[in-house]
Amino acid sequence: MDVRRLHAFAKVYELRSFSRAGEELLLSQPTISAHISALEDELDTQLFDRLGRTVLPTQAGDVLYRYCTTIFTQLDHAKADIMALSQRVAGELVIGGSTIPAHYIIPRLIARYAAAYPEVRLDLTGGDTSEIAQKVAEGTVHVGIIGAPAPYPELVSLPFLDDSLVLVAPTNLPPVSLDGPGWQDRLSQLPWIMREQGSGTRQTLDAALARAGIEMRMIAPVLVVHTSLAVLECVEAGLGVAAVSTLAARSYLERGGVVGLDVPGLDMRRSFYVVHHGKRYLFPALRYFLKTCGCV
Template identity: 30%
Template structure:
């Protein structure tokens, strides 16, 4: 029902590339160009500024992007709510979620989904991002929800929700005297981090690499397999840890932990649905729609 030209424009605007938009939407590059030209003709504006081999949004493009995303979201919600009137889902859905998501994000969604669709048999496998992707590849689950930045060939990744990783320490630690530190101070600070294969560590390591800091140069006292383990360890040590902001609501309210700001950057990441290419319908699709429309639970 929604205008496909807006989807094309959003893809080009997000990727700042006609070629990448073509691959993302499985549409030829001339067709991508044609859709953009039609929008520019319709609104009598230039949406992109050409800078050699690069492009950037014009002011008109920024305005159209803001409204286009809202329009597409409204269309999705309309279709979803109308479909709910005649859809009675049943069957088995095997979900897998990386540790942070399975502990702090998805439980409320699962409860509400089962309340809405009581004839669905639901199971949840928890593990780090690599483990969830392996389970999907081996067809032990139907849909994954992961937090890393690595991408596995043959799998399709779809954005779900935004997240932020933060540096924390116990309010009882001597390190709590800091309000802010530099990334370049990290080698001199004892750290507790998530294990190899976790999306949290992948994202943190990628930020370090942007500032030419090697993970091996850090003073990592321990790699632990869950955020809860990190929080429990930090309560009794003079260390800092990197965890999702979503895992800290109760502890921050209770005054147990303090967030230490990083001077150079905020560590933002995106949770994603992941499934095999071509797997577009069924309960997995129904759950993705439900979760996307109810992610503020």
């Protein structure tokens, strides 16, 4: 089976269009049609239904596409291993990062890695901790750095970097004591800005509050925000208090945009984790990225 024909088939399948597939592969539409026709003749089955301008895969087309993705991955791995024999590391590496790692940790890692292995094509994708863990489990991301261990048994979570959350407040917040008897009630009554469920920051905060005997139902957030930078901007604007990574808060604290609140009874230490799929092939580009992270 000709790999060029399989590439043409897969592109038509993904784009649902012969002409758009030709544009992406820099081939004419008649060439794409010829590749598909040759495959259909070889397999003695129809792979697509042509309904005017609409192209829909048949059941046989769905089956072939599933195998194509495996074939293309295996070919990439073979090429990478052969290059590794000559001390070359190449191919594509998709890196995922939850909010804090994607902004404050991964860029410097990528700079070191890219300098050492310039033939690797790098793709950085973001999301919260749960989203990145899911993408690694699904195989759409090769390696992730997230704010909590991955909740999938097939994923390997390697401790990478220690961090802690700090409670920040607007500069005009009236003085409040968060120590001594009743501090939990006073903390609960503050106007809170929260990260979304699924973020590593939120998981760390929820666990810290639970250890301190504070139930989440006692806190009514004034706002739920999906990035740490947006949280800090909301705090600086005077909307409320928030728990954020010290990595994210540092510049805001240094320039006086927000103030830190001391909460001795709240332990918000955590770690970041490098996660990868434990049952999938550690191809060279991934293996050397783990080495750059100090994980192998």
